[in-house]
Amino acid sequence: MIKANPGHFFEDFKVGQVLHHATPKTVTTGDVALYGALFGGRFAVQSSDEFARALGHAGAPVDDLLTFHIVFGKTVPDISLNAVANLGYADCRFLAPVYPGDTLEACSEVIGLKQNSNGKTGIVYVRSRGFNQRSECVLEYARWVMMVKNDTSIPAPDPVVPELPAIIEPARLAGISEAVSFKNYDIDLAGSPHKWKDYAIGERIDHVDGMTIEEADHMMAARSFQNTARVHFDQHQAATGRFKRRLIYGGHIISLARALSFNGLGNACFVAGINAGKHVAPCFAGDTIYAWSEIIAKAELSARSDLGLLRLKTFAVKNQTCEEFPGQADEGYARDVVLEIDYWVLIPR
Amino acid sequence: MIKANPGHFFEDFKVGQVLHHATPKTVTTGDVALYGALFGGRFAVQSSDEFARALGHAGAPVDDLLTFHIVFGKTVPDISLNAVANLGYADCRFLAPVYPGDTLEACSEVIGLKQNSNGKTGIVYVRSRGFNQRSECVLEYARWVMMVKNDTSIPAPDPVVPELPAIIEPARLAGISEAVSFKNYDIDLAGSPHKWKDYAIGERIDHVDGMTIEEADHMMAARSFQNTARVHFDQHQAATGRFKRRLIYGGHIISLARALSFNGLGNACFVAGINAGKHVAPCFAGDTIYAWSEIIAKAELSARSDLGLLRLKTFAVKNQTCEEFPGQADEGYARDVVLEIDYWVLIPR
């Protein structure tokens, strides 16, 4: 009997099936320090217990994307070990803050299946959720991946394609409790004078700074997320593959872009939800990541006069600065764009 | 007077001598997070406070090998700074769990001395012990190293070669207290269905995954263990030496092999003891480490129906996958084997 995890194949998934993922992880100030050292975030709420407490938090909450990566990492052995491609995300909502000391678990429900016409692959749709030790859902998102079919003789399942929102309605973004108020938010201490009202729809922001990625950086990050996708770690195998290089976890680029976005969006301190994310091109060690953002929409939250929502599209670009805002281009993307992410952020009014 | 530590030479050691090592270290969740990020461990007990508490632990205990490396690191300035070679380990027993917040100290007793016939070197045998802040011994092991003799005019000491067990008797493995029970061990959450009964003597397990090592990784690990052996850190000096490269701390490979072994031994959550370890060949940055294990023996623990012991031999191999289980070969080892380690693990029944 093979003891190593063979992963799942397309035919192993059934609509409605729930997978409880290993390994539970207590998030500590050690993880937070490491995340800070790897990505360089400077949002004050996540950096300072005192700043967070002034808003009504119990202490500095964990960076939303660190929570995402930890939950995502848990799903890899069960969902995407044999994935051909990560096709997309949608409806990702951060539902409760995570604090150091909290323990995260994850599970996924299969919400759709569609075999491809070649009979050799199929698309699996899952809704993954992260829970804290009180069984509160802290994060949920839908994701779809293309999987290999191991036994092509098994008949195709009835196709089920879930309806997923292209944009999350602001009312469904529930990550800020009533106990938290931005009334005491200190913009001087946070490092940016720009509040919700200062951003205009259509405005484009060059985040200016660039960050070069080392092999040690992205592997350390992915290991700390307990993400086991082999392509990130094994140069011996990668050398014989398509890219000849270890592939950087797409989430690494998301976190870099988010950290870079501080320069221009310094008060956009929480990611409330991710509408969609697309990894346009792979990244490798040695690449330098730049980013820019466009304000797509603005929204108010009912009964909250202290904060508002910005809907952003952030583009990450490699080895090219962003003064000219490289993004979508005819039939695709401008050269060297590596990431487009569409998300809602919370920002004081 | 020279203030820098000159280290000890063969003639400085006397049988019965006790060396109290610097530097005491409080192990924190920061160390644990860093260890996780460097090696990628996924054993649930060490990852989740909640999982550990369900077994009766006070919280997630520190990885056994992190404890080993910290204790080992403390011995380097006094024992092996002038070592020619690390010859072996034996009788390594993990005697009590270490939790974040505990402070570790170490001491070593010289238990054997044998000058070599060349008169220029000799073998020093020590028993090293790690203690927590309550002076409880958490770890002990025997080790022997070949040392340079600085003053060859000093007569050879009477040879004393200690008797060390080739295999630790299970009854001498005392790392699990009665307060801890594996009855509530959740195999779903731990990520592997395989318990003690599912492993057969002679069974071989390919751990499949590979991990490429970067210079930053192994140096960061060794510094966090406060291991000061110069060969790991100084490329300027290494460039003129035999390998032209910084040598990776042998314990780094042990930890990588242990983390890789999760894939196939996911419930083997504690190292109870190490019978023997051999660093077959040196490793350098850029090497990709793979591992496989063989079940050598199984043992029960008297009065424990909830857990059992597996005796494993794990081989780490560089730049070669392990489908064919490269291990011992005639008069030595198969090509690219870098580590053979023989140890006992605790696993739920």
Next chain:
Amino acid sequence: MIKANPGHFFEDFKVGQVLHHATPKTVTTGDVALYGALFGGRFAVQSSDEFARALGHAGAPVDDLLTFHIVFGKTVPDISLNAVANLGYADCRFLAPVYPGDTLEACSEVIGLKQNSNGKTGIVYVRSRGFNQRSECVLEYARWVMMVKNDTSIPAPDPVVPELPAIIEPARLAGISEAVSFKNYDIDLAGSPHKWKDYAIGERIDHVDGMTIEEADHMMAARSFQNTARVHFDQHQAATGRFKRRLIYGGHIISLARALSFNGLGNACFVAGINAGKHVAPCFAGDTIYAWSEIIAKAELSARSDLGLLRLKTFAVKNQTCEEFPGQADEGYARDVVLEIDYWVLIPR
């Protein structure tokens, strides 16, 4: 309106102006673990809660230089983003211990301005201070940088050049409270037999060990300090610059030299003050750092029989060992010297 931080230019500064810096940061055991892993410090007081408590500390205090780097990092976006050169430091005093859990903020007061005769640049003198969450000043230092003038049509300010002490008087070094006593300092556990009386003025100490720096190391350190100076992180831009390489943060070399100095100064456990620091030459990834120190002066502290002060000059040198003590040479420095730092350390008597 440009949202990214443009930084300040020479003409933006006024004498007497106070700048409150972002981002407040809670220092955690995670930061401490990471700092240890990056620099390899072994001073017992900062490594062990138990050792520190025996002296009257609440627990292991944070390494003085980690405090320095965190405070310094906060000043970068407001002070030196557009700096042409960091010219010097003076009068740096560590005024209160920082413990994990403390939150640091920083502010700077402009204490001098002097436009250069070219009309295009000028020198800005600031006194920067770090505060904990109780508004206690934990650190202060003076620093002067050469800034670009953005609008050269603005008239030069009246020149103000502050008087700064070349050497800090011992009585002004106040970092050790009366609650702390070195009476219980355990030199065996600390790892060095040498106390205050054992060091002679004029004595030179070769710290022997060398440490090679990787790109991942220095970037991770600088990010953990939330230091955003672009030259450390952006290889794409650096490739077109003078050095073609990412420049290592000067403070990284200070921390490496300090950690290396343990070998010879193992009981010099606190930096009480920094008289002056000069970054003689830039460092890049791949460089191996060595260090040596000279005892410049010794001082007693009134009413303290348990500890004394040593004034040290430590030189860091790259890719060259220090047996011959390379330091100042006619009209400058010996080849490969990268740092000269003049500072006071506390050491048990």
